[in-house]
Amino acid sequence: MLVLTRKIGESIRIGDQIKITIMEVEGRTIKIAIDAPRSVAIHREEVYHKILGENQVAAASGNHDLGAVASLLRQPKID
C-alpha cells in the first residue's frame, strides 16, 4: 500500500484516468474530489463492503428453498 501526504489543493493521480484532489479539511473530516471515468464505480468503503458481503451471502444462500418463499409470497395476505 502506498501512503502519500498531500496539502489542501494538491492531487494524486492513479493510472492515467483517475485524479484525487484534497479540497478541504475541517477538524477530522476531509473533503475529496474524485475525477474518474464513468466506468469506474466510486463508493464509500464501508457501504461498498456491506453490499459485497450481502451479495456473497445471497449467492450462497438456500436458493433451493426459493419455491417455498415464492409460495408464501403468492398467498393472499389476511388483514
Added chain:
Amino acid sequence: MCEKSVQTQGRGEVLGYNEEDVISFPGGLPGFEECKKFVIISVPEYEPFHWLQSIEGKQVRLAIINPLLFKPDYNPKISREDLHQLEVKEPTDLLLYVIVTVRQPVSESTANLMGPLLINLRKKMGCQLIIEDNAYSLRARIL
C-alpha cells in the same frame, strides 16, 4: 435466434438461453467483479422471483424480484450519472430488481434494498447501485 446453454452450479442443469437475452454488467457486481454477463431466467415455480445467472466466469446465481411487489413505495434516488452510464433514454428502458437472500426459516428471507440492480432493457446493460439513503435496508423482510 442463437441458442446457447450454460451448466448451472450444484443442480447440474443445463440452461438454454438466447444470445440476445444476455445482459452485460460492465462493472460486474461487488463481490463478483469478474461476472460481466448474465441472463434472467424465469421459472413458473418461483414466480414472482427470477434468477440472475452468470454465464461467464464464476457460476453465480442470484434470486431477484421486482421490489415494488413487496414495497410499493420503494423509490431509490437514481442519479443522472447512473442513467447516463447505462445509456437510458426513456423511462421504459429501465428495469429495477433487488437481490434476495433466502434464509431459514424461509419466512425471514430478505431483499437488498440498499443495492438494487438497475437494468436498461433496451441496451441489455445493467449495474448494481449503492443507495446511501438510510431509509433502505440491506436486509429488508420480503414477507
